[in-house]
Amino acid sequence: MEVFLVSLLNGLVYGMLLFMLASGLTLILSMMGVLNFAHASAYMLGAYFAFTISQYIGFWPALVLAPLLCGAIGAAIEMYGLRRVHRNGHIAELLFTFGLALIIEKVVQMTWGLIPVPYRIPAGLDFPLFTVYGTQFPAYRAFMLLISALMFGAIWLGLTRTRIGLVIQAALHHPEMVGALGHNVPRVFTTVFAAGTALAGLAGVIGGNYHVTEPAMAFTMGPIVFVVVVFGGLGSLTGCFIASLLMGLIQTFAVVLDYSVADLLKWFGLTVTSATPFHEVLTVPLPRIGALLPYVLLVLILVFKPRGLMGTRDT
């Protein structure tokens, strides 16, 4: 029970972090058809910016400044890069963001070094908030939950209650029609791209010190975010939200449950020894398979249900 509750909370924290990344990517992919490989790079940049800023003026200004910086970079990428590549088709756009992700990783390596930087949780939040069955729950995780919940509320209000939100919703499905109605669709695109990048940056600010801030963090996070987006379905933020939480919970629980197929076979009276064929496959414990699960899910969904959980069209 104790393990279950703690894992549930941790899974929730991780899932909300994933949603912060995936929501921007879903919007960008649904509206512009751009599979943005550089999205996770914005997550990494957010963490590194926050690290540097917090060294000089503290964590709280970094919480605001780093996402804004990321958003500005996102807007620049959209206006000066993507628009130019757009006429060469979606694959060219995808390749452009792929090259960008590569370059950003190298630039980060050159600026901050190859080894992880000591980006730590601010001292003001570094205390146990409450204790569940003897396990302490850090205040910072609660803070992460709070930030992501606030952000979720802001996105939801912004998309359903504001004028630009309604235009964005319309442009999700029929960008040409929205343009024909006289809305400046390119500017809407830029706004969404910048906002999505800023959100990814925010996720980096609060996720960088929760995990590790290192140059490889973008390439480890990137595919998982893609999985969430595909699983949730194109054009659906609700689907994206459910998929994020599900993925967070799956990955957290897979780490805790130390079982393998061999243990399952034991129930049926079969013992796996080193002489059994495929014993290596059968004895791999679940925590190690846990890292594989997102990719298995990605392939399965794309093959059998490319529409995703709540998508409005195929990927």
Added chain:
Amino acid sequence: MSADATQRAPQGRTLVAAPGSAGLARRAWPWLVAIVAALLLPWLFFDWSTRRHSGFALTMLSEIGLMAIFALSFNMQMGQAGLLSFGHAILFGLGGYCAAHTMNAIKAGAMWLPVELVPLVGGLGGLLFGVLFGYVATKQRATAFAMITMGLGELVAACALMFMGFFGGEGGISTDRVTGTSLFGVSYSSSWQVYCLVVAWTAIAVLLMRLQTQTPLGRMANATRDNFERAQFVGYDPRMVRFCQFALSGFFAGIGGGLYAIVYEIVTFDTVAAAKSATALLAAYIGGAGGFFGPFLGTIVVVLLQSGVSLLSNAWLLYVGVLFIIMVMYAPGGLVGIIAQHAPIARAGRLRELIVPYVRILLPGAFSVFGFVLLVELASFTTIGAAQGKAFKIGPHAVDPATAFPWLLGAAALIGGGLWLRLEARGFRARWDALIADAKAKGVML
């Protein structure tokens, strides 16, 4: 009148090569020249005083050969069938693992096979996994296909670290190419002998891939790339075309992997990792995915940067990445595309007039490249190089990266060169447009 007619006749372009042995000879000679050149190239680096080949040059040339097969097989999917794959290295790497295990089996006496045919085993391994993964991946196309291959790539890469038996974990599978089995009695103990084998297999694989583009399957792959709905209406199953193309490209990638196992005598997790897939993508796109030989050209550029620059600095991947972005943004046809754009001007006989404009943009271009490289190297040195205990040198002069001067110099060269380049580019553009207009007027535009 009749003299005029005979003069005009040679100008008519023959699109179809003349049949018979004369046509075959005409088509075969560039291949023979290329093979002879590839065999002569290492002798440029031959050390006559010690009477030994340069190991570095031979390894680099072998790497170019096997990576060219890999990049061309990647382009069988991307260029020909419009299938962008982010996991092509799994076919290359798994082919390599199959070849390594085969060589170990030969060495142990469990089976007999000449070393010359080991790449073929790699190819068959690649074909097997190509069929397996292709069945899954080719259910979708475009972006969904790209994501499936990415998922498969990550999956295999993770498995490579998990299962010791087949993949050998992080240490990989070591092997020994000196098995004592050879069709020609060659021991393959020297890298020159290995290089000859690489050249032979590269020539065979490239020729087969070239011929494949002219088969009905290769043509249908083009058709499904350009308009898969129409291909469907004609009566073909686009999925089947994609599947066959994927599996065949797995075969060729596996040959590359088999050569990798022979050249390096070890196959590690790196061969299936995402970075390897990215290398094929970068090479194919920098060289040009549209033309058949584009990926070959791109591979030469990428491997030269990789082995040449990585000795001096840590930033080779950054240069490749920037080159890639420039290609995506300004020259989607790649290097081959840029060369092909000169063809009408050459046919109009006015290529010479481009020399002066080229020289004029060369100087500011060199300035901005110099500034960029200097800045990158300075930044990379202060964070990574200094920790490795290297000294920052330009030629024989030691430069202190802690002072402002080199940084200012780099920034000035980059910005100044860039602005100057913009200015000169305008003149170049005008000249270019005029020449293209002239070529159009002469009717030599294709």
